[in-house]
Amino acid sequence: MWGLSLAPYLILLPVITAFNGIRWGLGSFAFSVALGAAARFFALGVAPALPGLGSASLMLLSAAAALGIAFTRDRMTLFRGSVLERLRGAVHKAVEMRKQNEVLEKVNRVLEGRVSSQKDSITILHDQVKKLASLNLDQALETVLETVALFTEMSSGSIWRLDGAGTRLVPAATYGWAEGARRDVTLDPETSVEGYVFRNRKPFSVRMLLDNSEFDRFSDNRSIITMPIVIGSKSWGVIDIEDLPFERYSQYSETILAILLSLAEPYLRQITEYETLNSLSEVDPDTGYPLFSIFHRTISADLERISHEPGFVSLVILEISNFEELLASWSKERLKRMLFSLKDDIDRVKKMKSKAFHFKEDSQLVLIIYDLDHDGTSFFCLDLLSMFSEYQFAIDGTSMPVELIVGFSTSAQAVAGADGMITAAEYLLSVQRI
Amino acid sequence: MRDFRTLLHSKTGFIPKTEAQALRGYSEGILSPEYYIYLAVNIHPILEEPWDVREIDRLLAKSDLDADTAALLMTVFGRMVKSKDKELALFAAESVNALERRFVERVQALRKKLDSDRSAPPRRAVIAEYRTLARLFSSFPVLGSFYLDEARRFFVDNRRILVDPDLDIAVYLEILMDRREFELAAKVSRAALDRWPENRRLRLAAAKLAFARKRIREVIGNLERLGGPAAGSPDSFDEPQLFWTRGACRE
Structure with missing residues (x-):
């Protein structure tokens, strides 16, 4: 009967092992057997007999099951430990990555802000320089001051040039001048810093007051930095930085100003030349644009100039081929004005400034364009033809289609002088008329 | 590849x-x-033309827009309102209003807290916001001066609380300089330096004031007395100090 009475205890061994391990299983088994034997002894008064062979095999089976369970349990514990370790590592890494990501995002935001709010980049300088090519002096001078303000943080400045009589310096453009503030609007070239810079073509910086007594005689204290604007080796005017943040006053700002003026010089030269031509009063009374004689002189002077320095000059003749037909509807003066209005459209669309003149006929206008080679000029003309392919003049509710033909030539071609270029361009026009 | x-x-x-x-x-x-x-x-830098309106709009929508970017946006809007494109000009005009409203609301929110808080930091924040507004409207002199005057008035009203030479008096001096009240600024600067002669920020403000008045020897004098920064806390005054006092300005 021992064998049967031992069976519950033998079941206990693998069950406890499964839940709490082999030590707990054996302990529970031994404790329960001892407890059962003691109970039997006290209840019956006889010592329990040793188990028989049948019980021994049951015990072996139970021990084997308990050992198997214990082994599996240990493996599972180890596996769970390693998985937990990996999970812990992954969580730690994820937290670390999240922190890094937060920091990098902040850095990225700062860098992005720094780039997007960049005021003194090369691209912005390029944009500003492109604006100079306007043939409009006021606009160009305004752009010069604006560019200086962008690159030096100047808050107030001006450009001065001689007045018509050539006796006083007057402001040609201003930046940041407060309305209503009292200022000198004419300066004596003999007794002002601006006059000194203009006459001597030497820059002035306020720090020169420390060592140079030659500035003591100038009473005004308007300038922080003043530089001459030299066009074609002649003094044309001066630029004056009147107000600058203290931290920005350095040799760097002076150098930047000199660089900006040097970049502006070729554009200012073109504008002043164009202004001079216009002031010769050889202009068409209807359009206000210079006549063919001025065109001829200009192109000749340009060809002479580019023989000494790199660059190209091109001429583009635009002709309205149905001009006679349009004359039936509108007056010649009106048509001439409408023809020259095309120049504004070209400037706006091409973002490339050109000088416009009257050519030999009323139906023709000629443009002088700089620094385009032969291919560049061809593409420019093709663009013009596509721009005006379906163009119509519209006056007082009546619109008429305009037929444009274009002839061009460039100094890049092997043609001799201004007359050679004009002949080459006229030849192209004549081919299109056929 | x-x-x-x-x-x-x-x-x-x-x-x-x-x-x-x-x-x-x-x-x-x-x-x-x-x-x-x-x-x-x-x-695309926001100043660069053609303007990237989408990028400008995105920056404008940022709730934590910093003063530098806001000032730059105002520069862009100042140009944009002159644009021949009416839609663009309208966008710029509306954006200027939105930007101003946003910064004014910040001031109002800060001022609401002042009754319950008698400390200096929120008052400094109000002054800083007024100065930011003045900076935003630097190309609109009337508005710029108005906000500088507000900052100045606010400082005067709270001068018993705002007594720190670095954080308050130097800032007040800068406001006076921005307002081009040079005589008053000189008076305040002298009095402050009599009381705190070793203060670097006040000394630099005095140099700035001398520079604004084109008194070059005074600039150098102040920067020579500026001394070095406290150990372990370098500041941004070194560059101008070196330029003016180590002979570079005489080259």
């Missing part, structure tokens, strides 16, 4: 416009990482 077109191909047709969108697209697995890199390194 994959070409540019392949790298920037979007399988789903989603074309990100901003860096953040590209990054999101990449983390969702619908865009290649190159898309993000391409957008991240191709940032």
Whole structure:
């Protein structure tokens, strides 16, 4: 009967092992057997007999099951430990990555802000320089001051040039001048810093007051930095930085100003030349644009100039081929004005400034364009033809289609002088008329 | 090697416009990482024409817009309002109003807290916001002066609380200089330096004031007395100090 009475205890061994391990299983088994034997002894008064062979095999089976369970349990514990370790590592890494990501995002935001709010980049300088090519002096001078303000943080400045009589310096453009503030609007070239810079073509910086007594005689204290604007080796005017943040006053700002003026010089030269031509009063009374004689002189002077320095000059003749037909509807003066209005459209669309003149006929206008080679000029003309392919003049509710033909030539071609270029361009026009 | 077109191909047709969108697209697995890199390194400066209105709009929508970017946006809007494109000019005008309203609301929110808080920091914040507004409107002199006057008046009303030479008196001096009240600024500067002769910020403010008045010897005198920064706390005054006192200004 021992064998049967031992069976519950033998079941206990693998069950406890499964839940709490082999030590707990054996302990529970031994404790329960001892407890059962003691109970039997006290209840019956006889010592329990040793188990028989049948019980021994049951015990072996139970021990084997308990050992198997214990082994599996240990493996599972180890596996769970390693998985937990990996999970812990992954969580730690994820937290670390999240922190890094937060920091990098902040850095990225700062860098992005720094780039997007960049005021003194090369691209912005390029944009500003492109604006100079306007043939409009006021606009160009305004752009010069604006560019200086962008690159030096100047808050107030001006450009001065001689007045018509050539006796006083007057402001040609201003930046940041407060309305209503009292200022000198004419300066004596003999007794002002601006006059000194203009006459001597030497820059002035306020720090020169420390060592140079030659500035003591100038009473005004308007300038922080003043530089001459030299066009074609002649003094044309001066630029004056009147107000600058203290931290920005350095040799760097002076150098930047000199660089900006040097970049502006070729554009200012073109504008002043164009202004001079216009002031010769050889202009068409209807359009206000210079006549063919001025065109001829200009192109000749340009060809002479580019023989000494790199660059190209091109001429583009635009002709309205149905001009006679349009004359039936509108007056010649009106048509001439409408023809020259095309120049504004070209400037706006091409973002490339050109000088416009009257050519030999009323139906023709000629443009002088700089620094385009032969291919560049061809593409420019093709663009013009596509721009005006379906163009119509519209006056007082009546619109008429305009037929444009274009002839061009460039100094890049092997043609001799201004007359050679004009002949080459006229030849192209004549081919299109056929 | 994959070409540019392949790298920037979007399988789903989603074309990100901003860096953040590209990054999101990449983390969702619908865009290649190159898309993000391409957008991240191709940032269009907001001053550059033609203006990137979408980028300007995005910056404007930022709740934590800093004063530098706001000032730059105002520069752009100042040009944009003169544009021949009426839609663009209208956008600029509306944006100027929105920007001003936002900064004014910040001042109002800060001022509301002042009754319950008698300490200096919120008052300094109010002055800083007024100065930011003045800076935003630097190209509109009337408005710029108005906000500087507000900052000055606010300082005077709270001068018993705002007594720190670095954080308050030097700032007041800068306001006076921005307002071009040079005589008053000189008086305040002298009195402050009598009381705190070793204060670097006050000394630098005195140098700035002398520079604004084109008194070059005074600039050098003040910078020579500026001394060095406290150990372990370098400041940004070194560069002008070196320029003016080590002989570079005489070259």
